[in-house]
Amino acid sequence: MNNKQVEEEHKKINEMMEKELGIKSEFKVMAVGYLSISEPYDMGEVPIGFTEKLEYVYNNGLILASLGHHDCEFCINKGVKPATSSSEKSISDEKNKIEYRFPQMIFHYIEEHQFKPQQKFIDFIMEQ
Numbered sequence: 001m002n003n004k005q006v007e008e009e010h011k012k013i014n015e016m017m018e019k020e021l022g023i024k025s026e027f028k029v030m031a032v033g034y035l036s037i038s039e040p041y042d043m044g045e046v047p048i049g050f051t052e053k054l055e056y057v058y059n060n061g062l063i064l065a066s067l068g069h070h071d072c073e074f075c076i077n078k079g080v081k082p083a084t085s086s087s088e089k090s091i092s093d094e095k096n097k098i099e100y101r102f103p104q105m106i107f108h109y110i111e112e113h114q115f116k117p118q119q120k121f122i123d124f125i126m127e128q
Helices: 003-021 050-059 073-078 106-113 119-126
Strands: 028-031 064-071 084-093 098-103
Touching: 003 028, 003 098, 050 084, 050 106, 050 119, 064 073, 073 106, 098 119
Parallel strands: 028 098
Antiparallel strands: 064 084, 084 098
16 A cells, blocks of 8 residues: 555545544544555655654554555565565644554665655654
8 A cells, every 4th residue: 555545544434433433533644654666755864863763653652553464565576575564653743633654664665765754754753
């Protein structure tokens, strides 16, 4: 799944929860780091300390089972053993009413494939 697909799935889940349970989320879901070989992604360096802060955020609190198992398509395409993951994290930015969702694979993508997350996400993590 790519970022857009993850956001669409969670939008459907939120709509169902509102309809069936009367629970309305005030947060917009923003998926970060759900990469697909069929789509371009932003590349570049992340700020010093970003990966460590992201790891701290990821490892503290609830870690969720993702919407499926994922093997790194970029590694498969290169003919190397792919990194794998089946978990993700959700963290809320109360000030901006954004629920960031990101897979455990984000670490691999940053380190091995030079993925650079959206600046808004980087700024939020660096404030933690």
